[in-house]
């Protein structure tokens with residue numbers, strides 16, 4: 001059967017997406033009109049096939065290639081090949097190595113105290129702002145995640161962590177400029193030169209950490225660079241791995257925490273339940289231990305529900321190496337399969353009243369009732385997020401520290417408008433008022 005979809009247009013699809021108010025709204029409309037498998041035009045891709053049904057998605061879960069053109073904008077960040085699109089034979093061992101560190105408890109435990117210190121420092125700063133001015137969530141929380149991932153990836157051994165953060169911001173401002181305000185300093189040429197210099201600076205810092213590992217030949221399963229050195233990865237790939245982790249980890253985790261606080265600000269009954277749970281589990285401690293996290297079950301449900309409604313990475317994509325049968329349709333080799341994670345999370349067949357914030361959707365019983373791929377904030381298959389476990393630890397820790405200490409309220413008149421960029425961002429950030437809470 002032919003895959004249904006709108007008539008192709010001369011503009012390559014840009015106009016239809018803009019008219020719908022963005023790709024997500026366009027996806028929702030396409031799937032409502034044409035069903036779970038839709039052919040559509042996507043800028044940079046001639047024909048993409050979008051699949052919003054979690055059962056049909058299973059048939060794509062083995063796909064192990066991404067379409068190169070869609071990720072070409074990241075090419076300048078890499079020396080040894082764009083890690084988003086490297087071939088499977090290179091990607092598989094790299095992924096295995098990453099998972100052996102990132103997904104393992106030893107690395108989470110080893111960095112937990114440092115993470116707690118960084119989260120507490122932000123809470124201290126916000127305490128000073130309380131009662132005087134609102135706080136700006138995304139700006140501060142993405143900066144916090146960047147500090148955390150630097151500490152994690154570089155093992156706290158970078159001579160100048162603030163320098164790493166500043167250099168990385170410079171690189172991103174240039175290469176993903178749309179995420180930020182237009183930088184004020186200098187001409188385009190000057191900015192490009194500054195970014196190039198910052199990229200060089202970052203690579204040198206990673207090399208210094210690598211050299212430190214070589215000289216003491218230390219490897220353990222909690223140390224990412226140690227594991228990469230130990231596996232004999234070439235220096236350029238190690239530098240690229242640190243870059244891609246910083247890129248993948250900081251906006252995503254920062255916006256996940258921001259959207260969660262935003263939702264709690266609008267749902268005081270859920271916020272009160274989280275606060276009760278924190279008082280019960282932490283007593284008068286200001287921050288959880290690593291072992292406390294798994295007892296914060298309601299907090300985790302709240303975070304998951306916020307990432308359902310606002311998935312930090314709203315889309316994914318794969319390419320078919322061979323023809324693929326998907327329900328009634330055959331997808332040819334070389335096609336782009338578009339994963340509309342956000343639309344999957346809003347599929348009314350699996351999420352009744354999908355617009356509503358209902359953390360109870362994530363009780364173990366409710367979760368077991370849904371198809372596996374109904375909830376995919378970290379993607380799925382052999383190119384899914386290697387940082388998922390670490391991200392949950394970081395996000396739950398930051399939320400626990402902040403929600404134990406403060407109550408968050410929306411700022412009247414401040415509109416929060418989701419906007420699709422490299423991550424799912426709020427157009428004018430998320431401003432909230434914080435006030436100290438008295439533990440019950």
Ligand code: HEM
Nearest residue numbers: 248249252253256312313316378379380383384385387391
């Ligand atoms: C809440 C936080 C995060 C979210 C929602 C998130 C989400 C995602 C998504 C949707 C993808 C694409 C998956 C796909 O195509 O199927 C991805 C890829 C990736 N993420 Fe995350 N991520 C988060 C945090 C992190 C962290 C903390 C790290 C590292 C420490 C990380 C490392 C990566 C890497 C390396 C990839 C590329 C995967 C590959 O091509 O093999 N992410 N992430």
